[in-house]
Amino acid sequence: MGDLPSGAGYVITAYAIAAVLYAGYWVRLRKSGKWEVGSGKQDLKSGN
Amino acid sequence: MRSMADVWRVALLVAGKDLRAELKSKTALVSAVSFAAMVLMIFTFARDSTRLGPADLMPSALWITYAFAATTALHRAFALEKENGALDLLLLAPVAPEAIFFGKFAANLVVVLVVAAVTLPLAVLFFNVDVRGVIGPLVAVTLLATPGFVAVGTVIGAVSVRTRFAELMLPLLLLPFLLPPLIGGVQVTARLLADRPLSEVAGWLRLLAVYDVVFVTVCALLFPSVVEE
Amino acid sequence: MTAGAERALTRRGLWLSAVSLLLLVGIYVLAFAATPIERSQGFAQKIFYLHVPAAWCALLGFTVVGVVSLLYLWLKDPRLDLFAASAAEVGVIFSIVMLTSGPLWARPVWGTWWQWDARLTLTLLLFFLFLGYLSLRSAVHDPAERARFSAVVALLGLVLVPFVHLSVYLFRTIHPTPVVLKPSAPTLPGSMLTVLLLSLLVHTLLYAGLVLARYGIARTAAEARIDG
Numbered sequence: 001m002g003d004l005p006s007g008a009g010y011v012i013t014a015y016a017i018a019a020v021l022y023a024g025y026w027v028r029l030r031k032s033g034k035w036e037v038g039s040g041k042q043d044l045k046s047g048n
Numbered sequence: 049m050r051s052m053a054d055v056w057r058v059a060l061l062v063a064g065k066d067l068r069a070e071l072k073s074k075t076a077l078v079s080a081v082s083f084a085a086m087v088l089m090i091f092t093f094a095r096d097s098t099r100l101g102p103a104d105l106m107p108s109a110l111w112i113t114y115a116f117a118a119t120t121a122l123h124r125a126f127a128l129e130k131e132n133g134a135l136d137l138l139l140l141a142p143v144a145p146e147a148i149f150f151g152k153f154a155a156n157l158v159v160v161l162v163v164a165a166v167t168l169p170l171a172v173l174f175f176n177v178d179v180r181g182v183i184g185p186l187v188a189v190t191l192l193a194t195p196g197f198v199a200v201g202t203v204i205g206a207v208s209v210r211t212r213f214a215e216l217m218l219p220l221l222l223l224p225f226l227l228p229p230l231i232g233g234v235q236v237t238a239r240l241l242a243d244r245p246l247s248e249v250a251g252w253l254r255l256l257a258v259y260d261v262v263f264v265t266v267c268a269l270l271f272p273s274v275v276e277e
Numbered sequence: 278m279t280a281g282a283e284r285a286l287t288r289r290g291l292w293l294s295a296v297s298l299l300l301l302v303g304i305y306v307l308a309f310a311a312t313p314i315e316r317s318q319g320f321a322q323k324i325f326y327l328h329v330p331a332a333w334c335a336l337l338g339f340t341v342v343g344v345v346s347l348l349y350l351w352l353k354d355p356r357l358d359l360f361a362a363s364a365a366e367v368g369v370i371f372s373i374v375m376l377t378s379g380p381l382w383a384r385p386v387w388g389t390w391w392q393w394d395a396r397l398t399l400t401l402l403l404f405f406l407f408l409g410y411l412s413l414r415s416a417v418h419d420p421a422e423r424a425r426f427s428a429v430v431a432l433l434g435l436v437l438v439p440f441v442h443l444s445v446y447l448f449r450t451i452h453p454t455p456v457v458l459k460p461s462a463p464t465l466p467g468s469m470l471t472v473l474l475l476s477l478l479v480h481t482l483l484y485a486g487l488v489l490a491r492y493g494i495a496r497t498a499a500e501a502r503i504d505g
Contacts, residue, residue, distance in 0.1 A: 005314065007321035007385040014324045014378040015305060018331065022301065022483065025370050026294055029490045033287040033497075200433060207426045211416040221409045221430055224402055225437055228444040235448065251447050259440055266436050270429045273350050 055147040062151025067158060069128065076124035076159055084117035084167045088174050106175035107237035114167045114190075114233075115197075115226050118160040122201040123218050125156055126209040145272035153202045153264070160198050164190050182240040189236045192256045193229040196263035200225045203267045206274045225263075232256045283496035290490025297483035304476045312469050324382035326472050330480035331374035332400065338368025338484065339403050342410070343435030346428035358424035359499060361431065363491035365410050367484060372404040395445040402441050406434040420499075 070076055091109035092102060139148070168190065172179050179186060201222055208217035232252045239249050246253075308326040315322035341364040349357040379400065380390040391397065413430055417423035 005320040007319050010321055010381045010385050011323045014381040017377045018327055018374045021370050030291055033494050213416055224405055228440040231444045231448055273425050273429055
C-alpha cells in the first residue's frame with residue numbers, strides 16, 4: 001500500500017461504519033423475516 | 049351540541065378539582081419546591097469559583113432548576129390522577145376531551161407557576177444578583193416561557209402515565225420540548241441582568257410567544273386522541 | 278388480506294434493499310475512484326457523498342413518520358401505525374450514519390468533532406426524537422393505545438423541529454463564533470455532483486426497501502397475533 005492521503009482514516013472509518021450498519025440491519029431483517037416464514041410464529045424482537 | 053361556554057365551564061371545573069386535590073395533599077408542590085431549592089443549592093457549588101461568580105451562573109441555574117422542578121410537578125400531577133382513577137371517571141362523563149385538556153392545562157400551569165414563584169426568589173437569594181428594576185420583565189419572561197411547555201407536558205404526562213416506566217418516559221419525551229423555552233429564558237434573563245435594552249431580546253420574546261400559541265393549540269387538538277375510548 | 282401478502286411485502290423489501298446495497302458498493306467505488314480530491318477540504322470531503330444522503334434519508338424518515346402519524350389519527354388504520362413505526366426504526370439507522378459521518382468529516386476539516394450550530398443540533402434532536410418515539414412504543418402494551426400515543430408524540434416532535442432550529446439559530450447569531458468552513462454546494466464540479474445525486478438516489482432506494490421489509494415483518498407479526 002502506498003501513502004494514504006491525509007484524512008483517509010476518517011473517511012474509511014465513516015464509510016465502514018455506514019457499511020456495517022446498513023448491511024447489518026439488512027441481515028437482521030432477513031433473519032426475522034425468515035424465522036417467521038419458517039415457524040409461523042412472530043418474532044418477539046421485531047413484533048411491534 | 050356542546051357550546052363553547054360549556055367547554056370553558058367544564059375546563060374550570062376540572063382545573064378547580066385538580067387544584068383542590070393538590071392543595072389537600074400538596075405532594076406535587078412540596079416535592080417540586082424542595083427539589084428546586086436543593087438543585088439551586090447544588091448549582092451554587094457546581095461551578096469553578098475562581099473563574100465564575102455566582103451571578104454568571106444564575107440564568108442557567110434558574111432555568112434548568114425551574115424546568116426540572118416543573119417536570120417533577122407535572123409527573124406528580126398525573127401519578128396522583130392515576131392512583132385515584134379520577135381521569136377514567138372523568139372520561140366516562142359526557143364532556144368534551146378538549147375541556148378536560150384545558151382544565152388540566154390550567155391546573156398544571158398554576159402548579160408550575162407556583163414552582164417558579166419559589167424558584168425565582170431563591171435563585172436571586174442564593175446567587176446574590178441585583179434584580180431591582182428588572183423584576184417586572186423577569187416575571188414577564190417566566191410567564192411567557194411557561195405555557196407552551198406546560199401544554200406539551202400535559203399531553204406527554206397523560207401519555208407517559210399510561211406506559212411502563214412512566215417516571216422515565218416523561219423526561220425522555222419531554223426534555224426535547226424544553227429546548228426552545230429554556231434557551232430563550234436563559235438568553236433573556238442574562239440580557240436583563242446585564243442591563244441590556246429589551247429590544248435586544250425582541251426576537252426571543254416573539255419566539256416564546258409563538259411557541260406558546262402553537263403548542264397550546266396543537267396540544268388541545270392532540271389531547272383527545274390520547275384519552276379517547 | 279391473505280397471509281402470503283405480508284410475506285410478499287417483506288420479500289419485495291428485502292430484494293429492493295439488497296439491490297440498493299449492491300448499488301451502494303458502486304457508490305463507494307465511485308466516491309473513492311471517480312471524484313477529484315477537493316482542494317480546500319482534501320480527501321475528507323469524500324465523506325460528503327455518504328453524509329448528505331444519510332442525513333436526507335433521516336430527515337425524510339422523520340417527515341414520513343410525522344405525516345403517516347397524522348394520517349393514522351385521522352383514519353385509525355393500524356397499518357399506518359405499523360408503517361410509521363417501520364419508517365422510524367429504519368430512520369434511526371440513517372441517523373446513526375449521519376451522526377457518525379458528520380463528526381468524522383468535521384474533525385479534519387473544521388478541526389473539531391462537533392459544533393453547536395443549528396443544523397448539527399437539529400440532527401442530534403432528530404435522533405433523540407426517534408429514540409423517544411421507539412422507547413415509547415416499547416413501553417405500551419395495547420396496540421391501539423401504542424398507536425395513538427406514538428402518533429401524538431411523533432406529531433409533537435414534527436412541530437418542535439422548526440422551533441429548535443430557530444432557537445439555535447438565534448442563539449448563534451447573538452453569540453457570533455468564527456465562521457466555519459462549509460462545503461460550497463452550488464458550484465460543485467460535475468463528477469462530484471453526479472456521484473452525490475447517485476448516492477442520494479441509492480440511499481433513498483435503500484431506505485424505501487428497508488422500510489418495506491420492516492413493514493412486511495411488522496404486518497406478518499400483527500396478523501400472527503390476530504390469528505393465534
